[in-house]
Amino acid sequence: MTGATKPLNPRGTKYERVDFPVFEFPVVGKARYNYTTGEALGRFLAGLKEGRILGTYCNKCGRVFVPPRMYCSYCFREVDGWVEAKDEGVVVTAVMSYISATRARLEKPVAVGVIKLDIPGRQFDDHFFPGIMHHICGATEEDVKSMRIFGAKVKAKWKPYEQRTGSITDIECFELVRP
Numbered sequence: 001m002t003g004a005t006k007p008l009n010p011r012g013t014k015y016e017r018v019d020f021p022v023f024e025f026p027v028v029g030k031a032r033y034n035y036t037t038g039e040a041l042g043r044f045l046a047g048l049k050e051g052r053i054l055g056t057y058c059n060k061c062g063r064v065f066v067p068p069r070m071y072c073s074y075c076f077r078e079v080d081g082w083v084e085a086k087d088e089g090v091v092v093t094a095v096m097s098y099i100s101a102t103r104a105r106l107e108k109p110v111a112v113g114v115i116k117l118d119i120p121g122r123q124f125d126d127h128f129f130p131g132i133m134h135h136i137c138g139a140t141e142e143d144v145k146s147m148r149i150f151g152a153k154v155k156a157k158w159k160p161y162e163q164r165t166g167s168i169t170d171i172e173c174f175e176l177v178r179p
Helices: 038-049 141-145
Strands: 051-055 081-085 086-097 105-115 131-137 153-157 171-176
Touching: 038 051, 086 131, 086 141, 105 141
Parallel strands: 131 171
Antiparallel strands: 051 081, 086 105, 086 153, 105 131, 153 171
């Protein structure tokens, strides 16, 4: 073999301790920023303001995406259209959260779970389904610990129309539907 050279260290380079500078920034006021939602998320949020949960679907693999996407992440192709989910479903998994969305400690924990949404005319298995993570009101800590909440039917509790802003918080929570 001519011209071939053996690497000096085939197992990588020797470790050297390097002191990196540390930067600290004091918190100054609130950060303000704009975020462009794009077509899929923008239409989803507009739907929430109207009391509708919208998603997209892919005819090739049969998946429905809630929140919607413009491209199927399984088939790598543009989705085929829009679909409306019912504002009810089944709890797939849930936990009790002792921390709020702002990372503040809560005095009383809240149930948070993934809701498998119902879409008329479509069936889904337990692995691929249109779902949404949200608060579950009416659930007790014992419901979650005992896993009684798993498989429970829930329905969205919407804010009054005049209070909706086009946000996921337009759904206050998903309420347990007790028989």
